[in-house]
Amino acid sequence: MNRILPHLILYSDLGRDSILVRLADIIRDCKNGGAKEPLLQRTNGEVKRLLDLSTACGFDENLWQCYLTWLLMTNDNSFTRTCERTGAWPGGSVNRFAENDFAVFHQLFHYDFSPVEQYLLTDCFSILTDYQAIPKRERTYNRDVSAQVRTLRKSLAEAENGHEMFRLVTDYYQRYGYGVFAMNRAFRIRRENGLEFLPISNVDGVRLEDLLGYEGQKAELRRNTESFLTGKHANNVLLYGDAGTGKSTSVKALINEYYDQGLRMIEIYKHQFGELSRILAEIKNRNYRFIIFIDDLSFEENEVEYKFLKAVIEGGVETRPENVLIYATSNRRHLIRETWNDRQDMEHHGDIHRSDTMEEKLSLAARFGVTIHYGAPSPKEFQAIVKALAARQGLQIDGEELARKANAWEIRHGGFSGRTAQQFVHYLEGLAE
DSSP: OTTTGGGOSTTOOOOTTSHHHHHHHHHHHHHTTOOHHHHHHHHHHHHHHHHHHHHHHTOOBOHHHHHHHHHHHHOOSHHHHHHHHHOOOTTOTHHHHHHHHHHHHHHHHTOOOHHHHHHHTOOHHHHHTTBOOOOOOGGGSOHHHHHHHHHHHHHHHHOSSHHHHHHHHHHHHHHHOSSHHHHOSEEEEEESSSEEEEEOTTOOOOOGGGSOSOHHHHHHHHHHHHHHHTTSOOOOEEEEESTTSSHHHHHHHHHHHHGGGTEEEEEOOGGGGGGHHHHHHHHTTSSSEEEEEEOSOOBOTTOOTHHHHHHHHTTSSSOOOTTEEEEEEESSSSSBOOOGGGGTTOOEESEEOOOHHHHHHHHHHHTOSEEEEEOOOOHHHHHHHHHHHHHHTTOOOOHHHHHHHHHHHHHHTTSSOHHHHHHHHHHHHHHHO
16 A cells, blocks of 8 residues: 555645555555554554544445545545536546546555455454444434445445546536535534634434425525526525524525535624635635525624624625625614614704714615515414424324413413424423323
């Protein structure tokens, strides 16, 4: 293995701490007759790292090949960036370098670990290449990563040579891209040594059809999002209204509806607005459509973070990239708290003119081209939602009794809303168990 890796060109930047590079060093030391006990300890350390990665990503069957597939899917280089946007250009000179690298990976896919196992008196690699993962709940690993890695791994394992692997992987790049954005649908950000996109592995699987009612609101949200995905003009969206009415659920459902069409979501919080320019710089040249999602957006009178958001939405020197929209939810229509003091500098010249202070505060909401109102359901609509949710969960309860209990629950738990209805049905499920 240590003689194979130096032939890599485009994929050579694997990092000294990568499992592949460290295993190559171990195999080299084994061939040179190194002390067995320290080498076995180093080997076990890399095996543990591979098992940890496999658990996090949901690998199965051949963990070694899954790991190599994951490397190909996540490596950031000039070739992967080009393939994401245009595919492998026929006749391009870079393809020769790429095919050289895939010939190397073809050898690695079918590497014979038996000499190392015999030298160290271990069977760890035999277990890794014929692995039976323990069944686990989806929320303990990233199902998107698992599905993509395992599907591509099987195809690559059947490839006859590096040329066929080249075709399979470049097709993947053109369809999905590379890196974390290819394998995940939703992200948060972290700023330490640099800006890092953290995949959200347990994304709620809700879809728009799961939200009862609000058909007009959902249709408008779909229309704007689909225009965005097809490259047409689309607007930033503000969903506002009563608490618990499904505003956040509607936005989260979009990522499940349109993930396979290249939609990705980045959730940020108010204290991170200063990072917006850096986020846009990172994603503006990627071949995806991004929704920056801000949940429960509102500002108190003394908070000024909204000015970062205003500049990014519209009005800064650098325009917002065409592959980015901002979707926000709020209980406030105008987002920023207003007081009567804001009206003190009004002038009276026949007409009443709004003060500069109020214009400043209202200008943020005005920069959302689409505003969608989610109002609290009426008592009759609330009853219909409860009845539908109970039927969906298979609860067998008389209609009148269900309505009576729902009304009693609503009085004690925050009024009429879809959230209150869902909580009530969960309560009933607990009693049924």
